[in-house]
Amino acid sequence: MAVKTTFSEYELSQICSNYNLGTYVDSTPFTNGTVQTNLKIQTTAGHYVFRYYENRNENSVLFETNLLSFLKDCNYPCPAPFKNKDGNLAGIHNSKPYVLFEFMEGEHIEEPNEKQVKQLIQKAAELQSLTKNYSPIHKDDRWNYSVEFCRELARHESKRINTINSKNKLAWLEKELLELELPESLPKGICHADFHFSNVLYNNDEFSALLDFDDANYTYLLFDLIGLISNWAWQYGEDNLNILEAKKVISEYSQHRPLYDIEERHLYDVFKLSILIDCVWYFERGDTQDFYEKRKIDFLNLLGREAFYHELFNNKV
Structure with a gap:
């Protein structure tokens, strides 16, 4: 369900009047999306996407709109945010920010x-x-994925849940975080962090657009590569990484952005960090002695950093 806040025709008409994008005609809710309210807006000038941020402050939204403006200027396939008549990328309605985006043509494909x-x-x-x-x-103003972020959020979740299991899980997680090796020189930048099929558009078998930068943040550049590996080499429910499929993803990725040696050496650590962050998102799931993220961490611990590196980067496909 992509609509959490309902808008009257009058409200949408007033919002559209703040832009030089024609006069409001009609709106249709999007069926995809679970967090923010998303509407397809029709005006006399064309179609646009209205996004009402249910849980983001204005500065967090401006992180996203400025990023998308930058990417669009670089001809990257993503929706451009529009400035209103006052020259602002975000507006405010009932104390919450909203943005009007370019409508991107294409379709979502569940099995590309x-x-x-x-x-x-x-x-x-x-x-x-x-x-x-x-x-x-x-x-x-974003949740930037790091050891500090993971630890802080885990402590918050453990305190909120306040059970023996949550306290034990926190102790396990903090111990695993201490074992990570993440050098200061490990390259950072922007990662999208959510390659769900509902956030990707294809048009006539061609990539059309990457949507929904709601989870985008400043973190290790490896995070999106790990997300892709997880999509095709370590899907939910599987306890073991498919090394061959992971190498294929890395090989394809490296054709367009070759990895630095330090990234190859510490992919293992960022991978473990990503799993620990997933653990926080689902902190109430499973018993401390046996839950999904722990089984994944156990697999990587058993393999070890050097063997992981050797398996993925020696004899590359």
């Missing part, structure tokens, strides 16, 4: 073919290449 998968991997690599030297505005 090999060509479409390669295109998505390419666009992820290009996103990291474009943003490795990008200085994000309002960076601190």
Whole structure:
């Protein structure tokens, strides 16, 4: 369900009047999306996407709109945010921010073919290449994935749940965080962090657009690569990483953004961090002695950092 707040025709008409995008005609809710309210808006000038942010402050939204404006200027396939008549990228309605975006043509594909998968991997690599030297505005208003972020959020969740299980899980997580090796020189930039099929559009078998930068943040450039590996080499429910499929994803990604040696050496650590962050999102799931994220961490611990590196980067496909 993509609508959490309902808008009257009058309210939408007034919002559209703040833009030089024609006169409001009609609106249709999007069926995809679970967090923000998204509407397809029709005006006399065309179609647009109205996004009402249910749980983001204005600066967090401006992080997103400024990023998308930058990417659009670089000809990256993503929706452009429109400025209103006052020159602002975000408006406020009932104390919550909203943005009008470009409507992107295309369709969502639940099971992309090999060509479409390669295109998505390419666009992820290009996103990291474009943003490795990008200085994000309002960076601190985003949840930037790091050891500190993971630890702080886990402590918050453990306190909120307040059970023996949550306290034991926190102790396990903090111990695992201490074992990570993440050098200061490990490259950082913007990662999209959510390659769900509902956030990707294809048009006539060609990649059309990457949507929904709601989870985008400033973190290790490897995070999106790990997300792609997880999509095709370590899907939910599987306890073991499919090494061959992971190498294929890395090989395709590296054609468009070659990894630095330090990234290859510490992919293991960022991978574990990503799993620990997933653990926080689902902190109430499973018993401390046996839950999904722990089984994944156990697999990586048993394999070890050096063997992981050897398996993925020696004899590359």
